[in-house]
Amino acid sequence: MQMNWKKLIVASLVSSFALTSGCTKKNSNEIVVGHFGSMTGSDATFGQSTDDGIRLAIDQANAAGGVNGKKIKLITMDTQGKSEEAASVVTRLIEQEKVVAVLGEVASTRSLAAAPIAQAKKIPMITPSSTNPKVTEVGDYVFRVCFIDPFQGTVMAKFAVENLKAKKVAILREVSSDYSMGLSDFFIAKFKELGGEIVADASYQNQDKDFKAQLTQIKSKNPEAIFVPGYYTQVGLIARQARELGIKAPLMGGDGWDSSKLFEIGGEAVNGGYFSNHYSTDSTDPAAIEFMTKFKAKYNKSPDGLSAAGYDAAQILVAALKTLPEITPSALRDAIAKTTNFPGATGNITINEQRNATKSAVVVQVQGPTNKFITSIAP
């Protein structure tokens, strides 16, 4: 008898799962948009920040009457920060939820896992902040509203030479990340072109917490700055350990540093570091100020760059949807591709022929929990 109730529980669990996963109600008065992001996992603030931005844009569109009388419904699915999950949730969004477009991911590795699926199913995909060039090279249905790594790497190389007057720079990159590898390569190319020397090029793995071996090696080469284009959790620990070893050279990075957690984890050690970003909270652009005000009103906190990028991606999608009397994937694709001079929170966005956004980048300096605007570098 005891075995029987156990079996019953298992059977009912299995059947309830089968029932709930099978069908989703299709409502013709709704336009379904999907977002896939790392809502959990080691870079969970990326997905959460982006989702906040997207949700703000969608709610705003719905409050203004929706798109041609239809409300937009946003379905967010969690990639857990894993590429294989990204591929499976995007398939689910397209096949089961019948989304008209997908927004996401932040990490290039995950966007690269999802993009071939969106391309094959001919569903437009807009990534808010994946900067690796390969992402939009997947096909003509994949867009982005941010700059790309060659630009971001170039910006930081120029910054190192012109603003920091550095001649010898060391690189510490995450070997398992397309983002970090790409950014480093473009940084190195530009930095050498400008006459600089790369004195060390070390790497680490995705879940590493101890970087002292690499940092000891870097320290022995006496670099004037260290370029660490990683993600905030590890960058925080790297900064701490670098200071523990007595390294005084400033650290530099890319938009992967953009999280309030950076300072929380890294503490004093990250202060004074420089990174390139999509926007700065010091921006005086009216569209950026409007976004910041609305964001603060809704979430009661300051938006980071990823929220701004998510907001812009959703805004551009909504604007494209509004131009269409009837939504078909190919018409929507064409409408997104036509985006010119869209006043986004992260600057004026024009989608170019490679489906990338041309816009300027800012360099900010970490100063406690906030970042100070240093300079803006145009494409």
Added chain:
Amino acid sequence: MQDFLQHLLNGISLGSIYALIALGYTMVYGILQLINFAHSDVYMVGAFAAYYVASLVGLQDSPGFSTLLVLLAASMVACSLLALAIERLAYRPLRKAPKLNILITAIGVSLFLQYFGQAVFGAEPKKFPAVLENKVLVSVAGVDVKTFDIAVLFITVVMMLVLNFIIFKTKLGKAMRAVSTNMKVASMMGVNTDRIIAFTFIVGSSLAGVGSVLVGMKYPSIDPLMGTLFGLKAFVAAVLGGIGSIPGAVLGGIIMGLSEEMVVAYLSSTYRDALAFGILIVILVFKPSGLLGKSQIEKV
């Protein structure tokens, strides 16, 4: 020379952390022949217990010896209770089932804790409270030896000695060894096997608790998946030292830490894990039972 000494210090300091977690694996394996895959996640829960207790009593930012003791106590108690619950609910019902079933259950418990942790604690990394101040204790040939390095090594060696004492010098330890040799005969001789096994889990997971506080002190970012990589490496360290052997776990951990460090220092950081694990494979080819493990003849 200075660089070499720094690398040596880094490697020993990292290795002591692996060793501390490896002790927990080896302890449970030694008594039950069970690879307790949930160990690394019990350690994660310990870190979060310390984190929450610290914010509850307002110790996030007051490093000192008393903070260390409070956090150690919090984390050890939390780990012990959790391990007791796991043993009672997941492992004990399977005591008579084939070994493989309990092994798979351990993996299940491990995954359960990881995802349960993401749901309850939140997935984003949290800042672990400051435990001790990282002061320079001595300077040897230009290399600063700091509090963290010494504290971790010291605590690991003390734990190793305490464990050895419990297992080989106390009555309880005798009962543990009896259970390990033959559970049925031990219970016929009046040993309360359930109680001894529960005790084994308490000791093993208290070690995880200590480990979590020390790791949190050294790498102050904790997240629900923090156990996986350290757990895997600690497990390998335990096998390398000879699983079931207490000094073996410490030796294995330190070799592991040193080989990782030296590979980065003198070969390549890109292939660190591949080369470090390659070294381990070579050692195990020549010494299959691990460095300090006893080779046993399998009776068929």
